[in-house]
Amino acid sequence: MSQQKVLILGGQGRIGKSVAQDLLTHTDAEVTITGRTQKQIVSKPNLQFLELDLSEIKRLREAIKEANLVIHCAGPFHYRDETVLKTCIDEKVNYIDVSDHRSFYQKLVPYQEDAIKAGVTAVLNTGIFPGISNSIVRQGIEKLDTAETIHLSYVVAGSGGAGITVMRTTFLGLRNPFDAWLNSQWKTVLPYTEREVIQFPKPYGKTGVYWFDMPETYTFADSFNVKNVITKFGSIPDFYNHLTWITAHVFPKSWIESKKGIEFFSKVSYNMTSVTDNFSGIGVAMRAEIKGTKNNQKAIYSATMAHQDTAFAAGCGTGTIAQFILDGKINQPGVYPVEQVLSTDLFTLAMHSRGIQIEEQLT
Numbered sequence: 436m437s438q439q440k441v442l443i444l445g446g447q448g449r450i451g452k453s454v455a456q457d458l459l460t461h462t463d464a465e466v467t468i469t470g471r472t473q474k475q476i477v478s479k480p481n482l483q484f485l486e487l488d489l490s491e492i493k494r495l496r497e498a499i500k501e502a503n504l505v506i507h508c509a510g511p512f513h514y515r516d517e518t519v520l521k522t523c524i525d526e527k528v529n530y531i532d533v534s535d536h537r538s539f540y541q542k543l544v545p546y547q548e549d550a551i552k553a554g555v556t557a558v559l560n561t562g563i564f565p566g567i568s569n570s571i572v573r574q575g576i577e578k579l580d581t582a583e584t585i586h587l588s589y590v591v592a593g594s595g596g597a598g599i600t601v602m603r604t605t606f607l608g609l610r611n612p613f614d615a616w617l618n619s620q621w622k623t624v625l626p627y628t629e630r631e632v633i634q635f636p637k638p639y640g641k642t643g644v645y646w647f648d649m650p651e652t653y654t655f656a657d658s659f660n661v662k663n664v665i666t667k668f669g670s671i672p673d674f675y676n677h678l679t680w681i682t683a684h685v686f687p688k689s690w691i692e693s694k695k696g697i698e699f700f701s702k703v704s705y706n707m708t709s710v711t712d713n714f715s716g717i718g719v720a721m722r723a724e725i726k727g728t729k730n731n732q733k734a735i736y737s738a739t740m741a742h743q744d745t746a747f748a749a750g751c752g753t754g755t756i757a758q759f760i761l762d763g764k765i766n767q768p769g770v771y772p773v774e775q776v777l778s779t780d781l782f783t784l785a786m787h788s789r790g791i792q793i794e795e796q797l798t
Contacts, residue, residue: 439464439761442502444489444519445509447474450533450562453750454506454757455482461758461788469498469509492518500526504760506753507532512539517546520557520770524549529760530557533753535565537613537653540772547770557770558756558777560650563745564589566752568721569651569773570782571793575725575736576659577779578797582727584663585655588633588644591745592671592718613648616656616664631667635720636741636794644669654772719745729797740793748791755785 441458445451446468455466459481468477469487477484487494489509499505499522507519512534520543523530534540540559550557560566568587576582614621627645634641647668655664720741728734742748756773759765759781767776786793 439503440501441466441504441506441757441761442485442498443468443506443508444487445507446470447484448508448510449746450510450749450753451506451508453746454508454533454753455750457750457754457789458757461754462761464503464757464761467498467502489519492522495519496522496526499523499528502528504529504531504757506757507534508753510535512536515539517542520546520550523557524553524555527553527555529555531561531753531756531760532559533562533566533749534560535562535650537648537650540650540653544770550770551768554768556760556765556767556776558760558765558773559770560654560772561753561756562749563719563742563752564721565650565654566773567740567748567786567791568723569654570777570779571721571723571738571740572651572655572659572725573774573777574779574782574793574795575723575738578729578736578795579725579727579734580729580731582659582661582725584665584724584726585659585661586663586665586667586724586726587649587651588631588635588667588669588722590633590635590639590642590644590669590671590720592639611648613652615646615652615666616661619662629667633667633669633722635722636739639671639718639720639741642669642671650772654774658772658774717745718743719748734797736795736797738793738795740791742791751786751789751791755782755789758785 441464443451443455443466446455447470451468455468458464458466459479466482467485469485471488473484473486485498487498489495505519505523505528513536520530524546543559572585572587612623612625615624624646626647630643630645632641633644644667647666649666652664652666718741723738725736756777764781765776
């Protein structure tokens with residue numbers, strides 16, 4: 436069998452590089468990373484660079500034609516459209532992305548039938564959150580007889596080591612109210628409101644989290660028969676939470692509705708975290724709590740995970756899906772979120788092989 440080829444769009448960013456490293460570690464694939472200009476010399480076996488601007492549609496199609504799998508890491512996804520997925524479907528090439536906003540998910544889901552007809556497996560929202568978070572929740576749902584409420588919280592230390600694009604994504608997420616699944620209906624929620632203090636694994640401990648629009652807020656309501664889906668996000672050190680709250684609720688709305696405003700806040704925040712990363716670290720922690728029943732009694736499933744490097748963990752989440760698609764263990768034509776394609780058995784195997792520990796409790 437010839438060597439499989441993986442094309443990583445946006446492969447020079449923090450997340451893209453982490454995905455590439457995971458693939459080089461866990462597969463034998465030949466990996467090509469792309470960028471508008473080459474930022475550093477590529478000198479690893481099975482890794483090469485291709486200069487590519489996603490606006491060059493003809494060259495994009497030519498690059499996709501040569502691949503067995505395309506991984507779209509070129510965010511922020513608020514600004515992206517369905518071009519890459521459509522091209523993958525046209526060329527019958529499997530697709531993964533690291534998108535992190537429901538608006539992008541909603542642009543791509545209508546291509547479900549086209550992907551099925553083309554035999555293309557497309558998995559959206561891979562990474563850490565969304566991504567690993569989706570599989571943790573699926574794992575918990577399967578431990579219960581019935582589930583009623585999913586409460587998913589995340590916290591990132593400093594920049595998370597994930598670059599300025601993630602900063603942009605955070606501020607873009609503050610712009611608009613969003614719909615959350617509460618009491619079996621969609622209700623409007625304001626971003627960065629209703630602070631809760633959550634106990635995360637060491638070394639993060641207790642910290643504040645706030646309502647935040649994540650793809651899971653939307654996809655869990657479709658994937659699982661539950662009444663409530665709550666997704667909250669926070670930062671360490673905690674004063675970043677207060678600064679973000681001020682940005683969302685005190686500054687003029689026009690400041691975060693313009694690209695210039697988003698860019699300003701993102702660069703200021705990134706410069707601040709370049710200092711605080713030295714003592715806060717760049718890690719991530721998650722806690723999933725699912726309330727339901729087990730053996731006709733009320734039960735609560737809780738799971739936590741933590742890692743010292745957010746970008747590395749995101750690479751593990753995306754690399755897991757890529758590995759199993761290349762191996763043929765995930766072969767499900769259509770367009771899906773992670774929780775609808777990755778079995779708990781495969782997820783557990785992948786996390787173990789990557790040294791990511793998930794602590795579970797059922798009470």
